[in-house]
Amino acid sequence: MTDRFIESCEQEQLHLSGHIQTFGALLMVDDDNYVRHVSDNFAALAITAQVPKVGEQICVPIDALLRNYRSARQSHVFGFSGINDEFSVWVTPQPTGVLLEFVKAASHKVTTAAPEFPVIRDEDERFFYRRQLLEWIAQVSGHQRVMYYQFLDGGDGRVVDEYVSSDAEGSYLDLHFPASDIPKVARRIYEQTPWRQIADATSDAVPINGDGQLDLTLSCLRSVSPYHLQYMSNMGVESSVSFSILNQNSLTALLSCHSMTPRALPLELLNHISDVVGMFSLRERGWESQERFAFLDTLNLSSASLKSLLGQPSSNEGLWAEIISILIQQFDADGVLICIDDMVYSNGIVFDSDVLHLVDGWFVEQEESVFVTDSFNRLSDEPLLSEVAGFCAFKLTIGQVRQLRVYFCRQEFIHDVSWGGNPNKPRESTSAESPTSPRSSFARWVEKRVGHCRPWSSLVALRLHHYRRLFEASHFLRSLS
Known part of the structure; x- marks a missing residue:
């Protein structure tokens, strides 16, 4: 696109289009019952005998409707008898008055x-x-x-x-x-x-006629x-x-x-x-x-062995290897990389040092403590060469200043994605008023998706938060601060 x-x-x-659709008419009344905006078609729909005009007070039937409404002060649908037809009126509060929209009942x-x-x-x-x-x-x-x-x-x-x-x-x-x-x-x-x-x-x-722009959000x-x-x-x-x-x-x-x-x-x-x-x-x-x-209950059971390892009084290379092995299995990852300040522990397919420097620098600056993407190249204006296509991660502060980052990496997974038309090719127009327009075909268009990993589970963020808490409670990590 x-x-x-x-x-x-x-x-x-x-919200500031200044126009409405033809199947109804609009009236904006201020808190003093004066008309501030009215649509061009109000008279044509024969809603009231007295056609509202900007700057004038509303007629008696609409005043009666508003007296009922103002006791509620929330959006509501009212019935209203027009000259020839019955109408439904969608009444909506506005900062300076009330918006009324009349549609045939x-x-x-x-x-x-x-x-x-x-x-x-x-x-x-x-x-x-x-x-x-x-x-x-x-x-x-x-x-x-x-x-x-x-x-x-x-x-x-x-x-x-x-x-x-x-x-x-x-x-x-x-x-x-x-x-x-x-x-x-x-x-x-x-x-x-x-x-x-x-x-x-x-x-x-x-x-819509009236002074200034009318907010049509609601x-x-x-x-x-x-x-x-x-x-x-x-x-x-x-x-x-x-x-x-x-x-x-x-x-x-x-x-x-x-x-x-x-x-x-x-x-x-x-x-x-x-x-x-x-x-x-x-x-x-x-x-x-x-x-x-139910997923969280399962997490508590499946993470018991990791919790036991994190409860050890001190760390060593063998302990980190065991921890990473469990994490690879629990996240169905192709590799796991753990950074504590400048120390790096890893196994499997992970970022090389140059790419890690860029990704890690970006993640440390983010406000959120967890992150998930199936295509990490979206993070950069320039494509990054790596066996890793997507990752999820969490981070936490150890003590006052030390930073722990844990990355779960997946390699590229080439697969087909079916789109309603080619999303990358909107039809160009020669019209000066409309320089571009939406794509003209919505026929099934299959993309051979590259540069993405296998999709992460919709519950992966819960898993990340759970394991982040386990690391936060770790005895030997606290001893490093």
Whole structure:
């Protein structure tokens, strides 16, 4: 992926677009009930007989709605009777007032019962309940494709599960997508909003009138980036909905729905689906927590022999050799290297002295005490020649000044990675307004991945912290301080 394309995506101020999508209308009211912003289409939707104007006070029906809302002071959906239609109003607090977004209400309620998720006991149940969730969402939303898009270490993503209706073509299951497809600026917004709907990627955005720029971070109508519109067009998608899946306020996955035709889902349905997705996510996190606890119990048993060695009163060359032998086995590493200040103990495939000098100098300066990468060449602008392709490591201070660093090394593992299109070749455009655009093909593209080691386990960070504590409690290490 070209740096120019990534830089363009990350610099977009998505929350300050100044426009909304066409499936609703927007009104921003300050704390004194004066209109500060209003979308161009407010009158066309026939929401109120008196059309709001910037600088004027709101009309009586909207004032009544806000009196109900201001007793809650949190995001909420209200019903509202317009001139000809019923509306749902997404009401969101802002630093200087309240944001109201009007969308036509559902003509009928969802009658299909949502799936229930008991406690997940194993990976098979996790897959079964996740598949139930995807199928139910496809049924109640009418979208032809529903995907569970998992974010990976490093920012790339992978479709780990997918439901596809009979009238949709192809599959994205198990395909990887580069981090730039969902740039950091967009991920930060996903972390603050439960869902994001793009109802019609082919329609023009509606301008917002008012003084200054309106922050649309929490808006459900915020317009769509031109890059993303082109991305959807290249995929043959005309509408989409994504539901955020968080773990400790960090975005870990998206549940993404695609339709080949325009489709606007009612706010009540979006909230209902979001609640069901949240329940599944809660069960999934509970199962993952249980897996971590079970893993830690296993660690305590498997590390007993190393704990005994670290309890020795003094060190010698033979003791270090035994320790390294155990560490190689426990981390499934091709080599282990231990540094104490300038002293180095190692066995197997490890960094040579020149590369160690660079990697060690970098790691000592990092704030985090553990680190994991499957491609250490990412740390340098210039490729480093080494038998080691990836490593994980931990460090700690012995006494006041002495530094211990332990590196677990793996050699190169050449393997295939399947991508949704070639991620390194966005299509160039001759348009001055849009100098680059997303790749035009999402057909399976297989990369022969070199310069990477075998992937580390998702629980390797827990293992690193556990062994770091064992070393920290070591009798003979404390005697070295």
